[in-house]
Amino acid sequence: MEEPTLRxxxxxxxxxxxxxxxxPLAAARLAExxxxxxxxxxxxxxxxxxxxxxxxxxxxxSQQVVTLDVKQDADRAxxxxxxxxxxLLITSMRPSxxxxxxxxxxxxxxxxxxxxEIIGHADxxxxxxxxLNYQAVHGTLTPPHMPKVPIADMLGAERAVSTxxxxxxRRATTGAGQPYRVALEEAAARAGDAVRYxxxxxxxxxxxxxxxxxxxxxxxxxxxxxxxxxxxxLGALAAFGADGTHEAFRKAFAxxxxxxxxxxxxxxxxxxxxIRRNNGE
Numbered sequence: 294m295e296e297p298t299l300r301x302x303x304x305x306x307x308x309x310x311x312x313x314x315x316x317p318l319a320a321a322r323l324a325e326x327x328x329x330x331x332x333x334x335x336x337x338x339x340x341x342x343x344x345x346x347x348x349x350x351x352x353x354x355s356q357q358v359v360t361l362d363v364k365q366d367a368d369r370a371x372x373x374x375x376x377x378x379x380x381l382l383i384t385s386m387r388p389s390x391x392x393x394x395x396x397x398x399x400x401x402x403x404x405x406x407x408x409x410e411i412i413g414h415a416d417x418x419x420x421x422x423x424x425l426n427y428q429a430v431h432g433t434l435t436p437p438h439m440p441k442v443p444i445a446d447m448l449g450a451e452r453a454v455s456t457x458x459x460x461x462x463r464r465a466t467t468g469a470g471q472p473y474r475v476a477l478e479e480a481a482a483r484a485g486d487a488v489r490y491x492x493x494x495x496x497x498x499x500x501x502x503x504x505x506x507x508x509x510x511x512x513x514x515x516x517x518x519x520x521x522x523x524x525x526x527l528g529a530l531a532a533f534g535a536d537g538t539h540e541a542f543r544k545a546f547a548x549x550x551x552x553x554x555x556x557x558x559x560x561x562x563x564x565x566x567x568i569r570r571n572n573g574e
Contacts, residue, residue, distance in 0.1 A: 300327025305461065307331070308375050309356075310363070311385035312339040314424075314443060315411050315477060318450035320383055321352040323457060330356040331375055333363070363394055376403050380464075381457050385411040388418050400470040407460035407470040409453050415476035427478045431485030432494065445481035452480055504539045505529060508568065511546045516554050518542065519564040532561045 305328040309320040312334065324330045332339075332353055338360075342349040359375075361368040376382060382399055384391055391397050391410065399406050413422040427445040428434050453475045464470055488494040499506050505520035520529040526537075535541035546554060551567030558565035 302461075303327040305329065305381070306379045307381045307383065307457075308333060308372075308379045309383040311383045311411060313341055313385065314446040315449040315453060315475075316383050316385040317341060317349070317352045318447065319409070319411070319453035319457070320356060322450065322454045323381070324355045328381075331379075332356045332358045333361050333372060333375070334358060336360060336362050369394070373402075376406060379403070379406055380461065380470075381407055381409060383409045383411070383453065383457070387421075388412065398472060400472065403470065405464060405468070405470050407457070407464060408472040409457050409460065410472060410474045411449060411453055412474055412476055414478045415474065418474070418476075422478070424477070424481075427481035428484075430478075431481045432488040433481065433485050444484045445477045448480035448484055449475060449477040504535075504537060504542055507539070507542070509542055509546045511549055511551060511554060511567075513550045515568045516546060516551060517566050517568055521564075525564060528561055528563050529565075532557055532563060 302323060305323070307320060307323050307328045307330045309316055309330060309332050311317060311320065317332070317339065320330050320332060339349065341352075359371075361371055363369050363372050376399060382396070384396065388397065388410070396408070399408050412418040413427070414420050424443040424445045425434075425440065428440055433444055434440060456473050456475050460471060460473055488497075491497045492499055494500045496502055499521075501507055503521070505518060505526040508515050508517055518529065520526045529535065529542075530537055533542065533545035535545050549557075554565060555567055557563070
């Protein structure tokens with residue numbers, strides 16, 4: 294018998310004005326946890342819907358999407374109706390734009406409402422930027438290649454979720470909502486710590502220096518070996534007859550297919566997987 298899906302945020306109301314990626318990701322995660330999410334979009338829609346329509350549809354599947362031109366008085370009043378019962382408001386615009394809408398301190402009108410404001414830079418919130426810019430200054434890019442994952446956006450979204458949960462806990466204690474800011478540049482900085490502190494990156498222990506943690510070519514592609522712990526590394530040496538060097542692993546893998554290597558890994562309880570391309574299908 295399947296256990297019931299946990300919905301710890303059942304009864305929590307969220308209004309999101311955030312478009313593009315971090316805000317919609319955060320709102321979708323809150324919806325997964327049981328919150329009722331109303332996504333308010335401008336008449337032009339969310340740019341994410343044009344850039345990645347399938348991802349957009351996946352994210353909003355459990356949300357109510359409402360189109361409002363909040364610069365117009367009538368629609369602005371409709372937004373206020375939504376905020377009157379909401380617990381959380383998620384935004385991702387510049388602070389000056391938020392202030393023009395009268396939402397910089399929404400708890401002044403809606404005392405129990407907490408604002409989760411997603412911004413770019415903590416110290417200079419009006420400076421424009423996107424995931425690529427934040428990664429650029431924190432060592433997670435390998436030029437001239439474009440990143441395959443929007444690290445700052447995705448980590449920023451999770452930070453927005455944890456901040457939202459903290460806001461709910463705080464309100465349960467004080468009875469009042471508060472404004473909170475989540476900076477994407479800070480999320481990128483924390484991702485960059487892996488490089489900054491020499492855990493990963495060129496020549497670092499998990500950046501290719503340790504033979505047990507690396508990418509190796511095989512007969513029909515490449516495999517990722519993640520034998521970090523001593524017992525996994527020793528197991529890999531025994532399973533593949535290697536002597537613990539990069540070259541020994543290269544030779545051991547060269548003539549075998551991904552499927553063959555994965556069978557060995559499963560049998561010997563080793564962290565090894567074939568590398569597959571994500572074609573968006």
